Amino acid sequence: MRNTRWQALLALVLLVAVLIGFARYAERRVRMRDTRVAIAQVKQAIDRFRADVGRCPSTNTELLHPPLSQKHYLDAMPTDGWGRPLHIRCPGQFEDEADVISAGPSGSLLKDDNIQ
Template sequence: MPRPPVSPRRKPRRNGFTLVELMVVIVIIGLLATVVMINVLPSQDKAMTTKARADIATLGQAMEMYRLDNMRYPPSLEALAQPRPSGGGAYVRSLPEDPWGRPYQLSVPGPNNSPFDIASLGADGTPGGQNENADIRASAQP
């Protein structure tokens, strides 16, 4: 059986992607990233607020332990990280910062006749605010 004639000039085959194919892939990746960010960012704000509430509760318990040992509340949160006078470790291992990287605020006495008030100023770092910028606080019961 005779072979078909081979043309002497065949177009070379190019491997790779065209510019249009690359642009379509980039647009799809961008859309997926946008959908993920829209769903993840609100969860991060909620987690930071929850962490601040947990830290404040832990510091409140340490304040009460300090009062039981010393018959008064400490003048500052730094006193909670000092060794106990009766021996043993500190009331807290180390003072945490709020989730936004600022120190927690302590007021002794607190507002409304409470013995103390521990607060984080929220994401914006200023008093007041709403949503993630709202202050997070816990006062001891009088």
């Protein structure tokens, strides 16, 4: 009887551990998805800015308050899934595109978990 209680307790502990692991995995996936959505929004805003103004935005602020224009390309600067700002490089790796980068889960652009 005593052995059965320990087995039940062990099974319960293992079940809780599996549920916690699944919850963390699901949370990470949601954060990654939210980050990709934010990156797409910023890239679209940059593309519209470039079409209207003829150059890359020199700062993130120009997407919120563009020069000589009444258009606002973004109402607020989106953040990644971890609540950190996105980094913009325009022109990007390719001349006709902008690179929008999240520092990823680590929060450091120096690590290799960045999201583009």
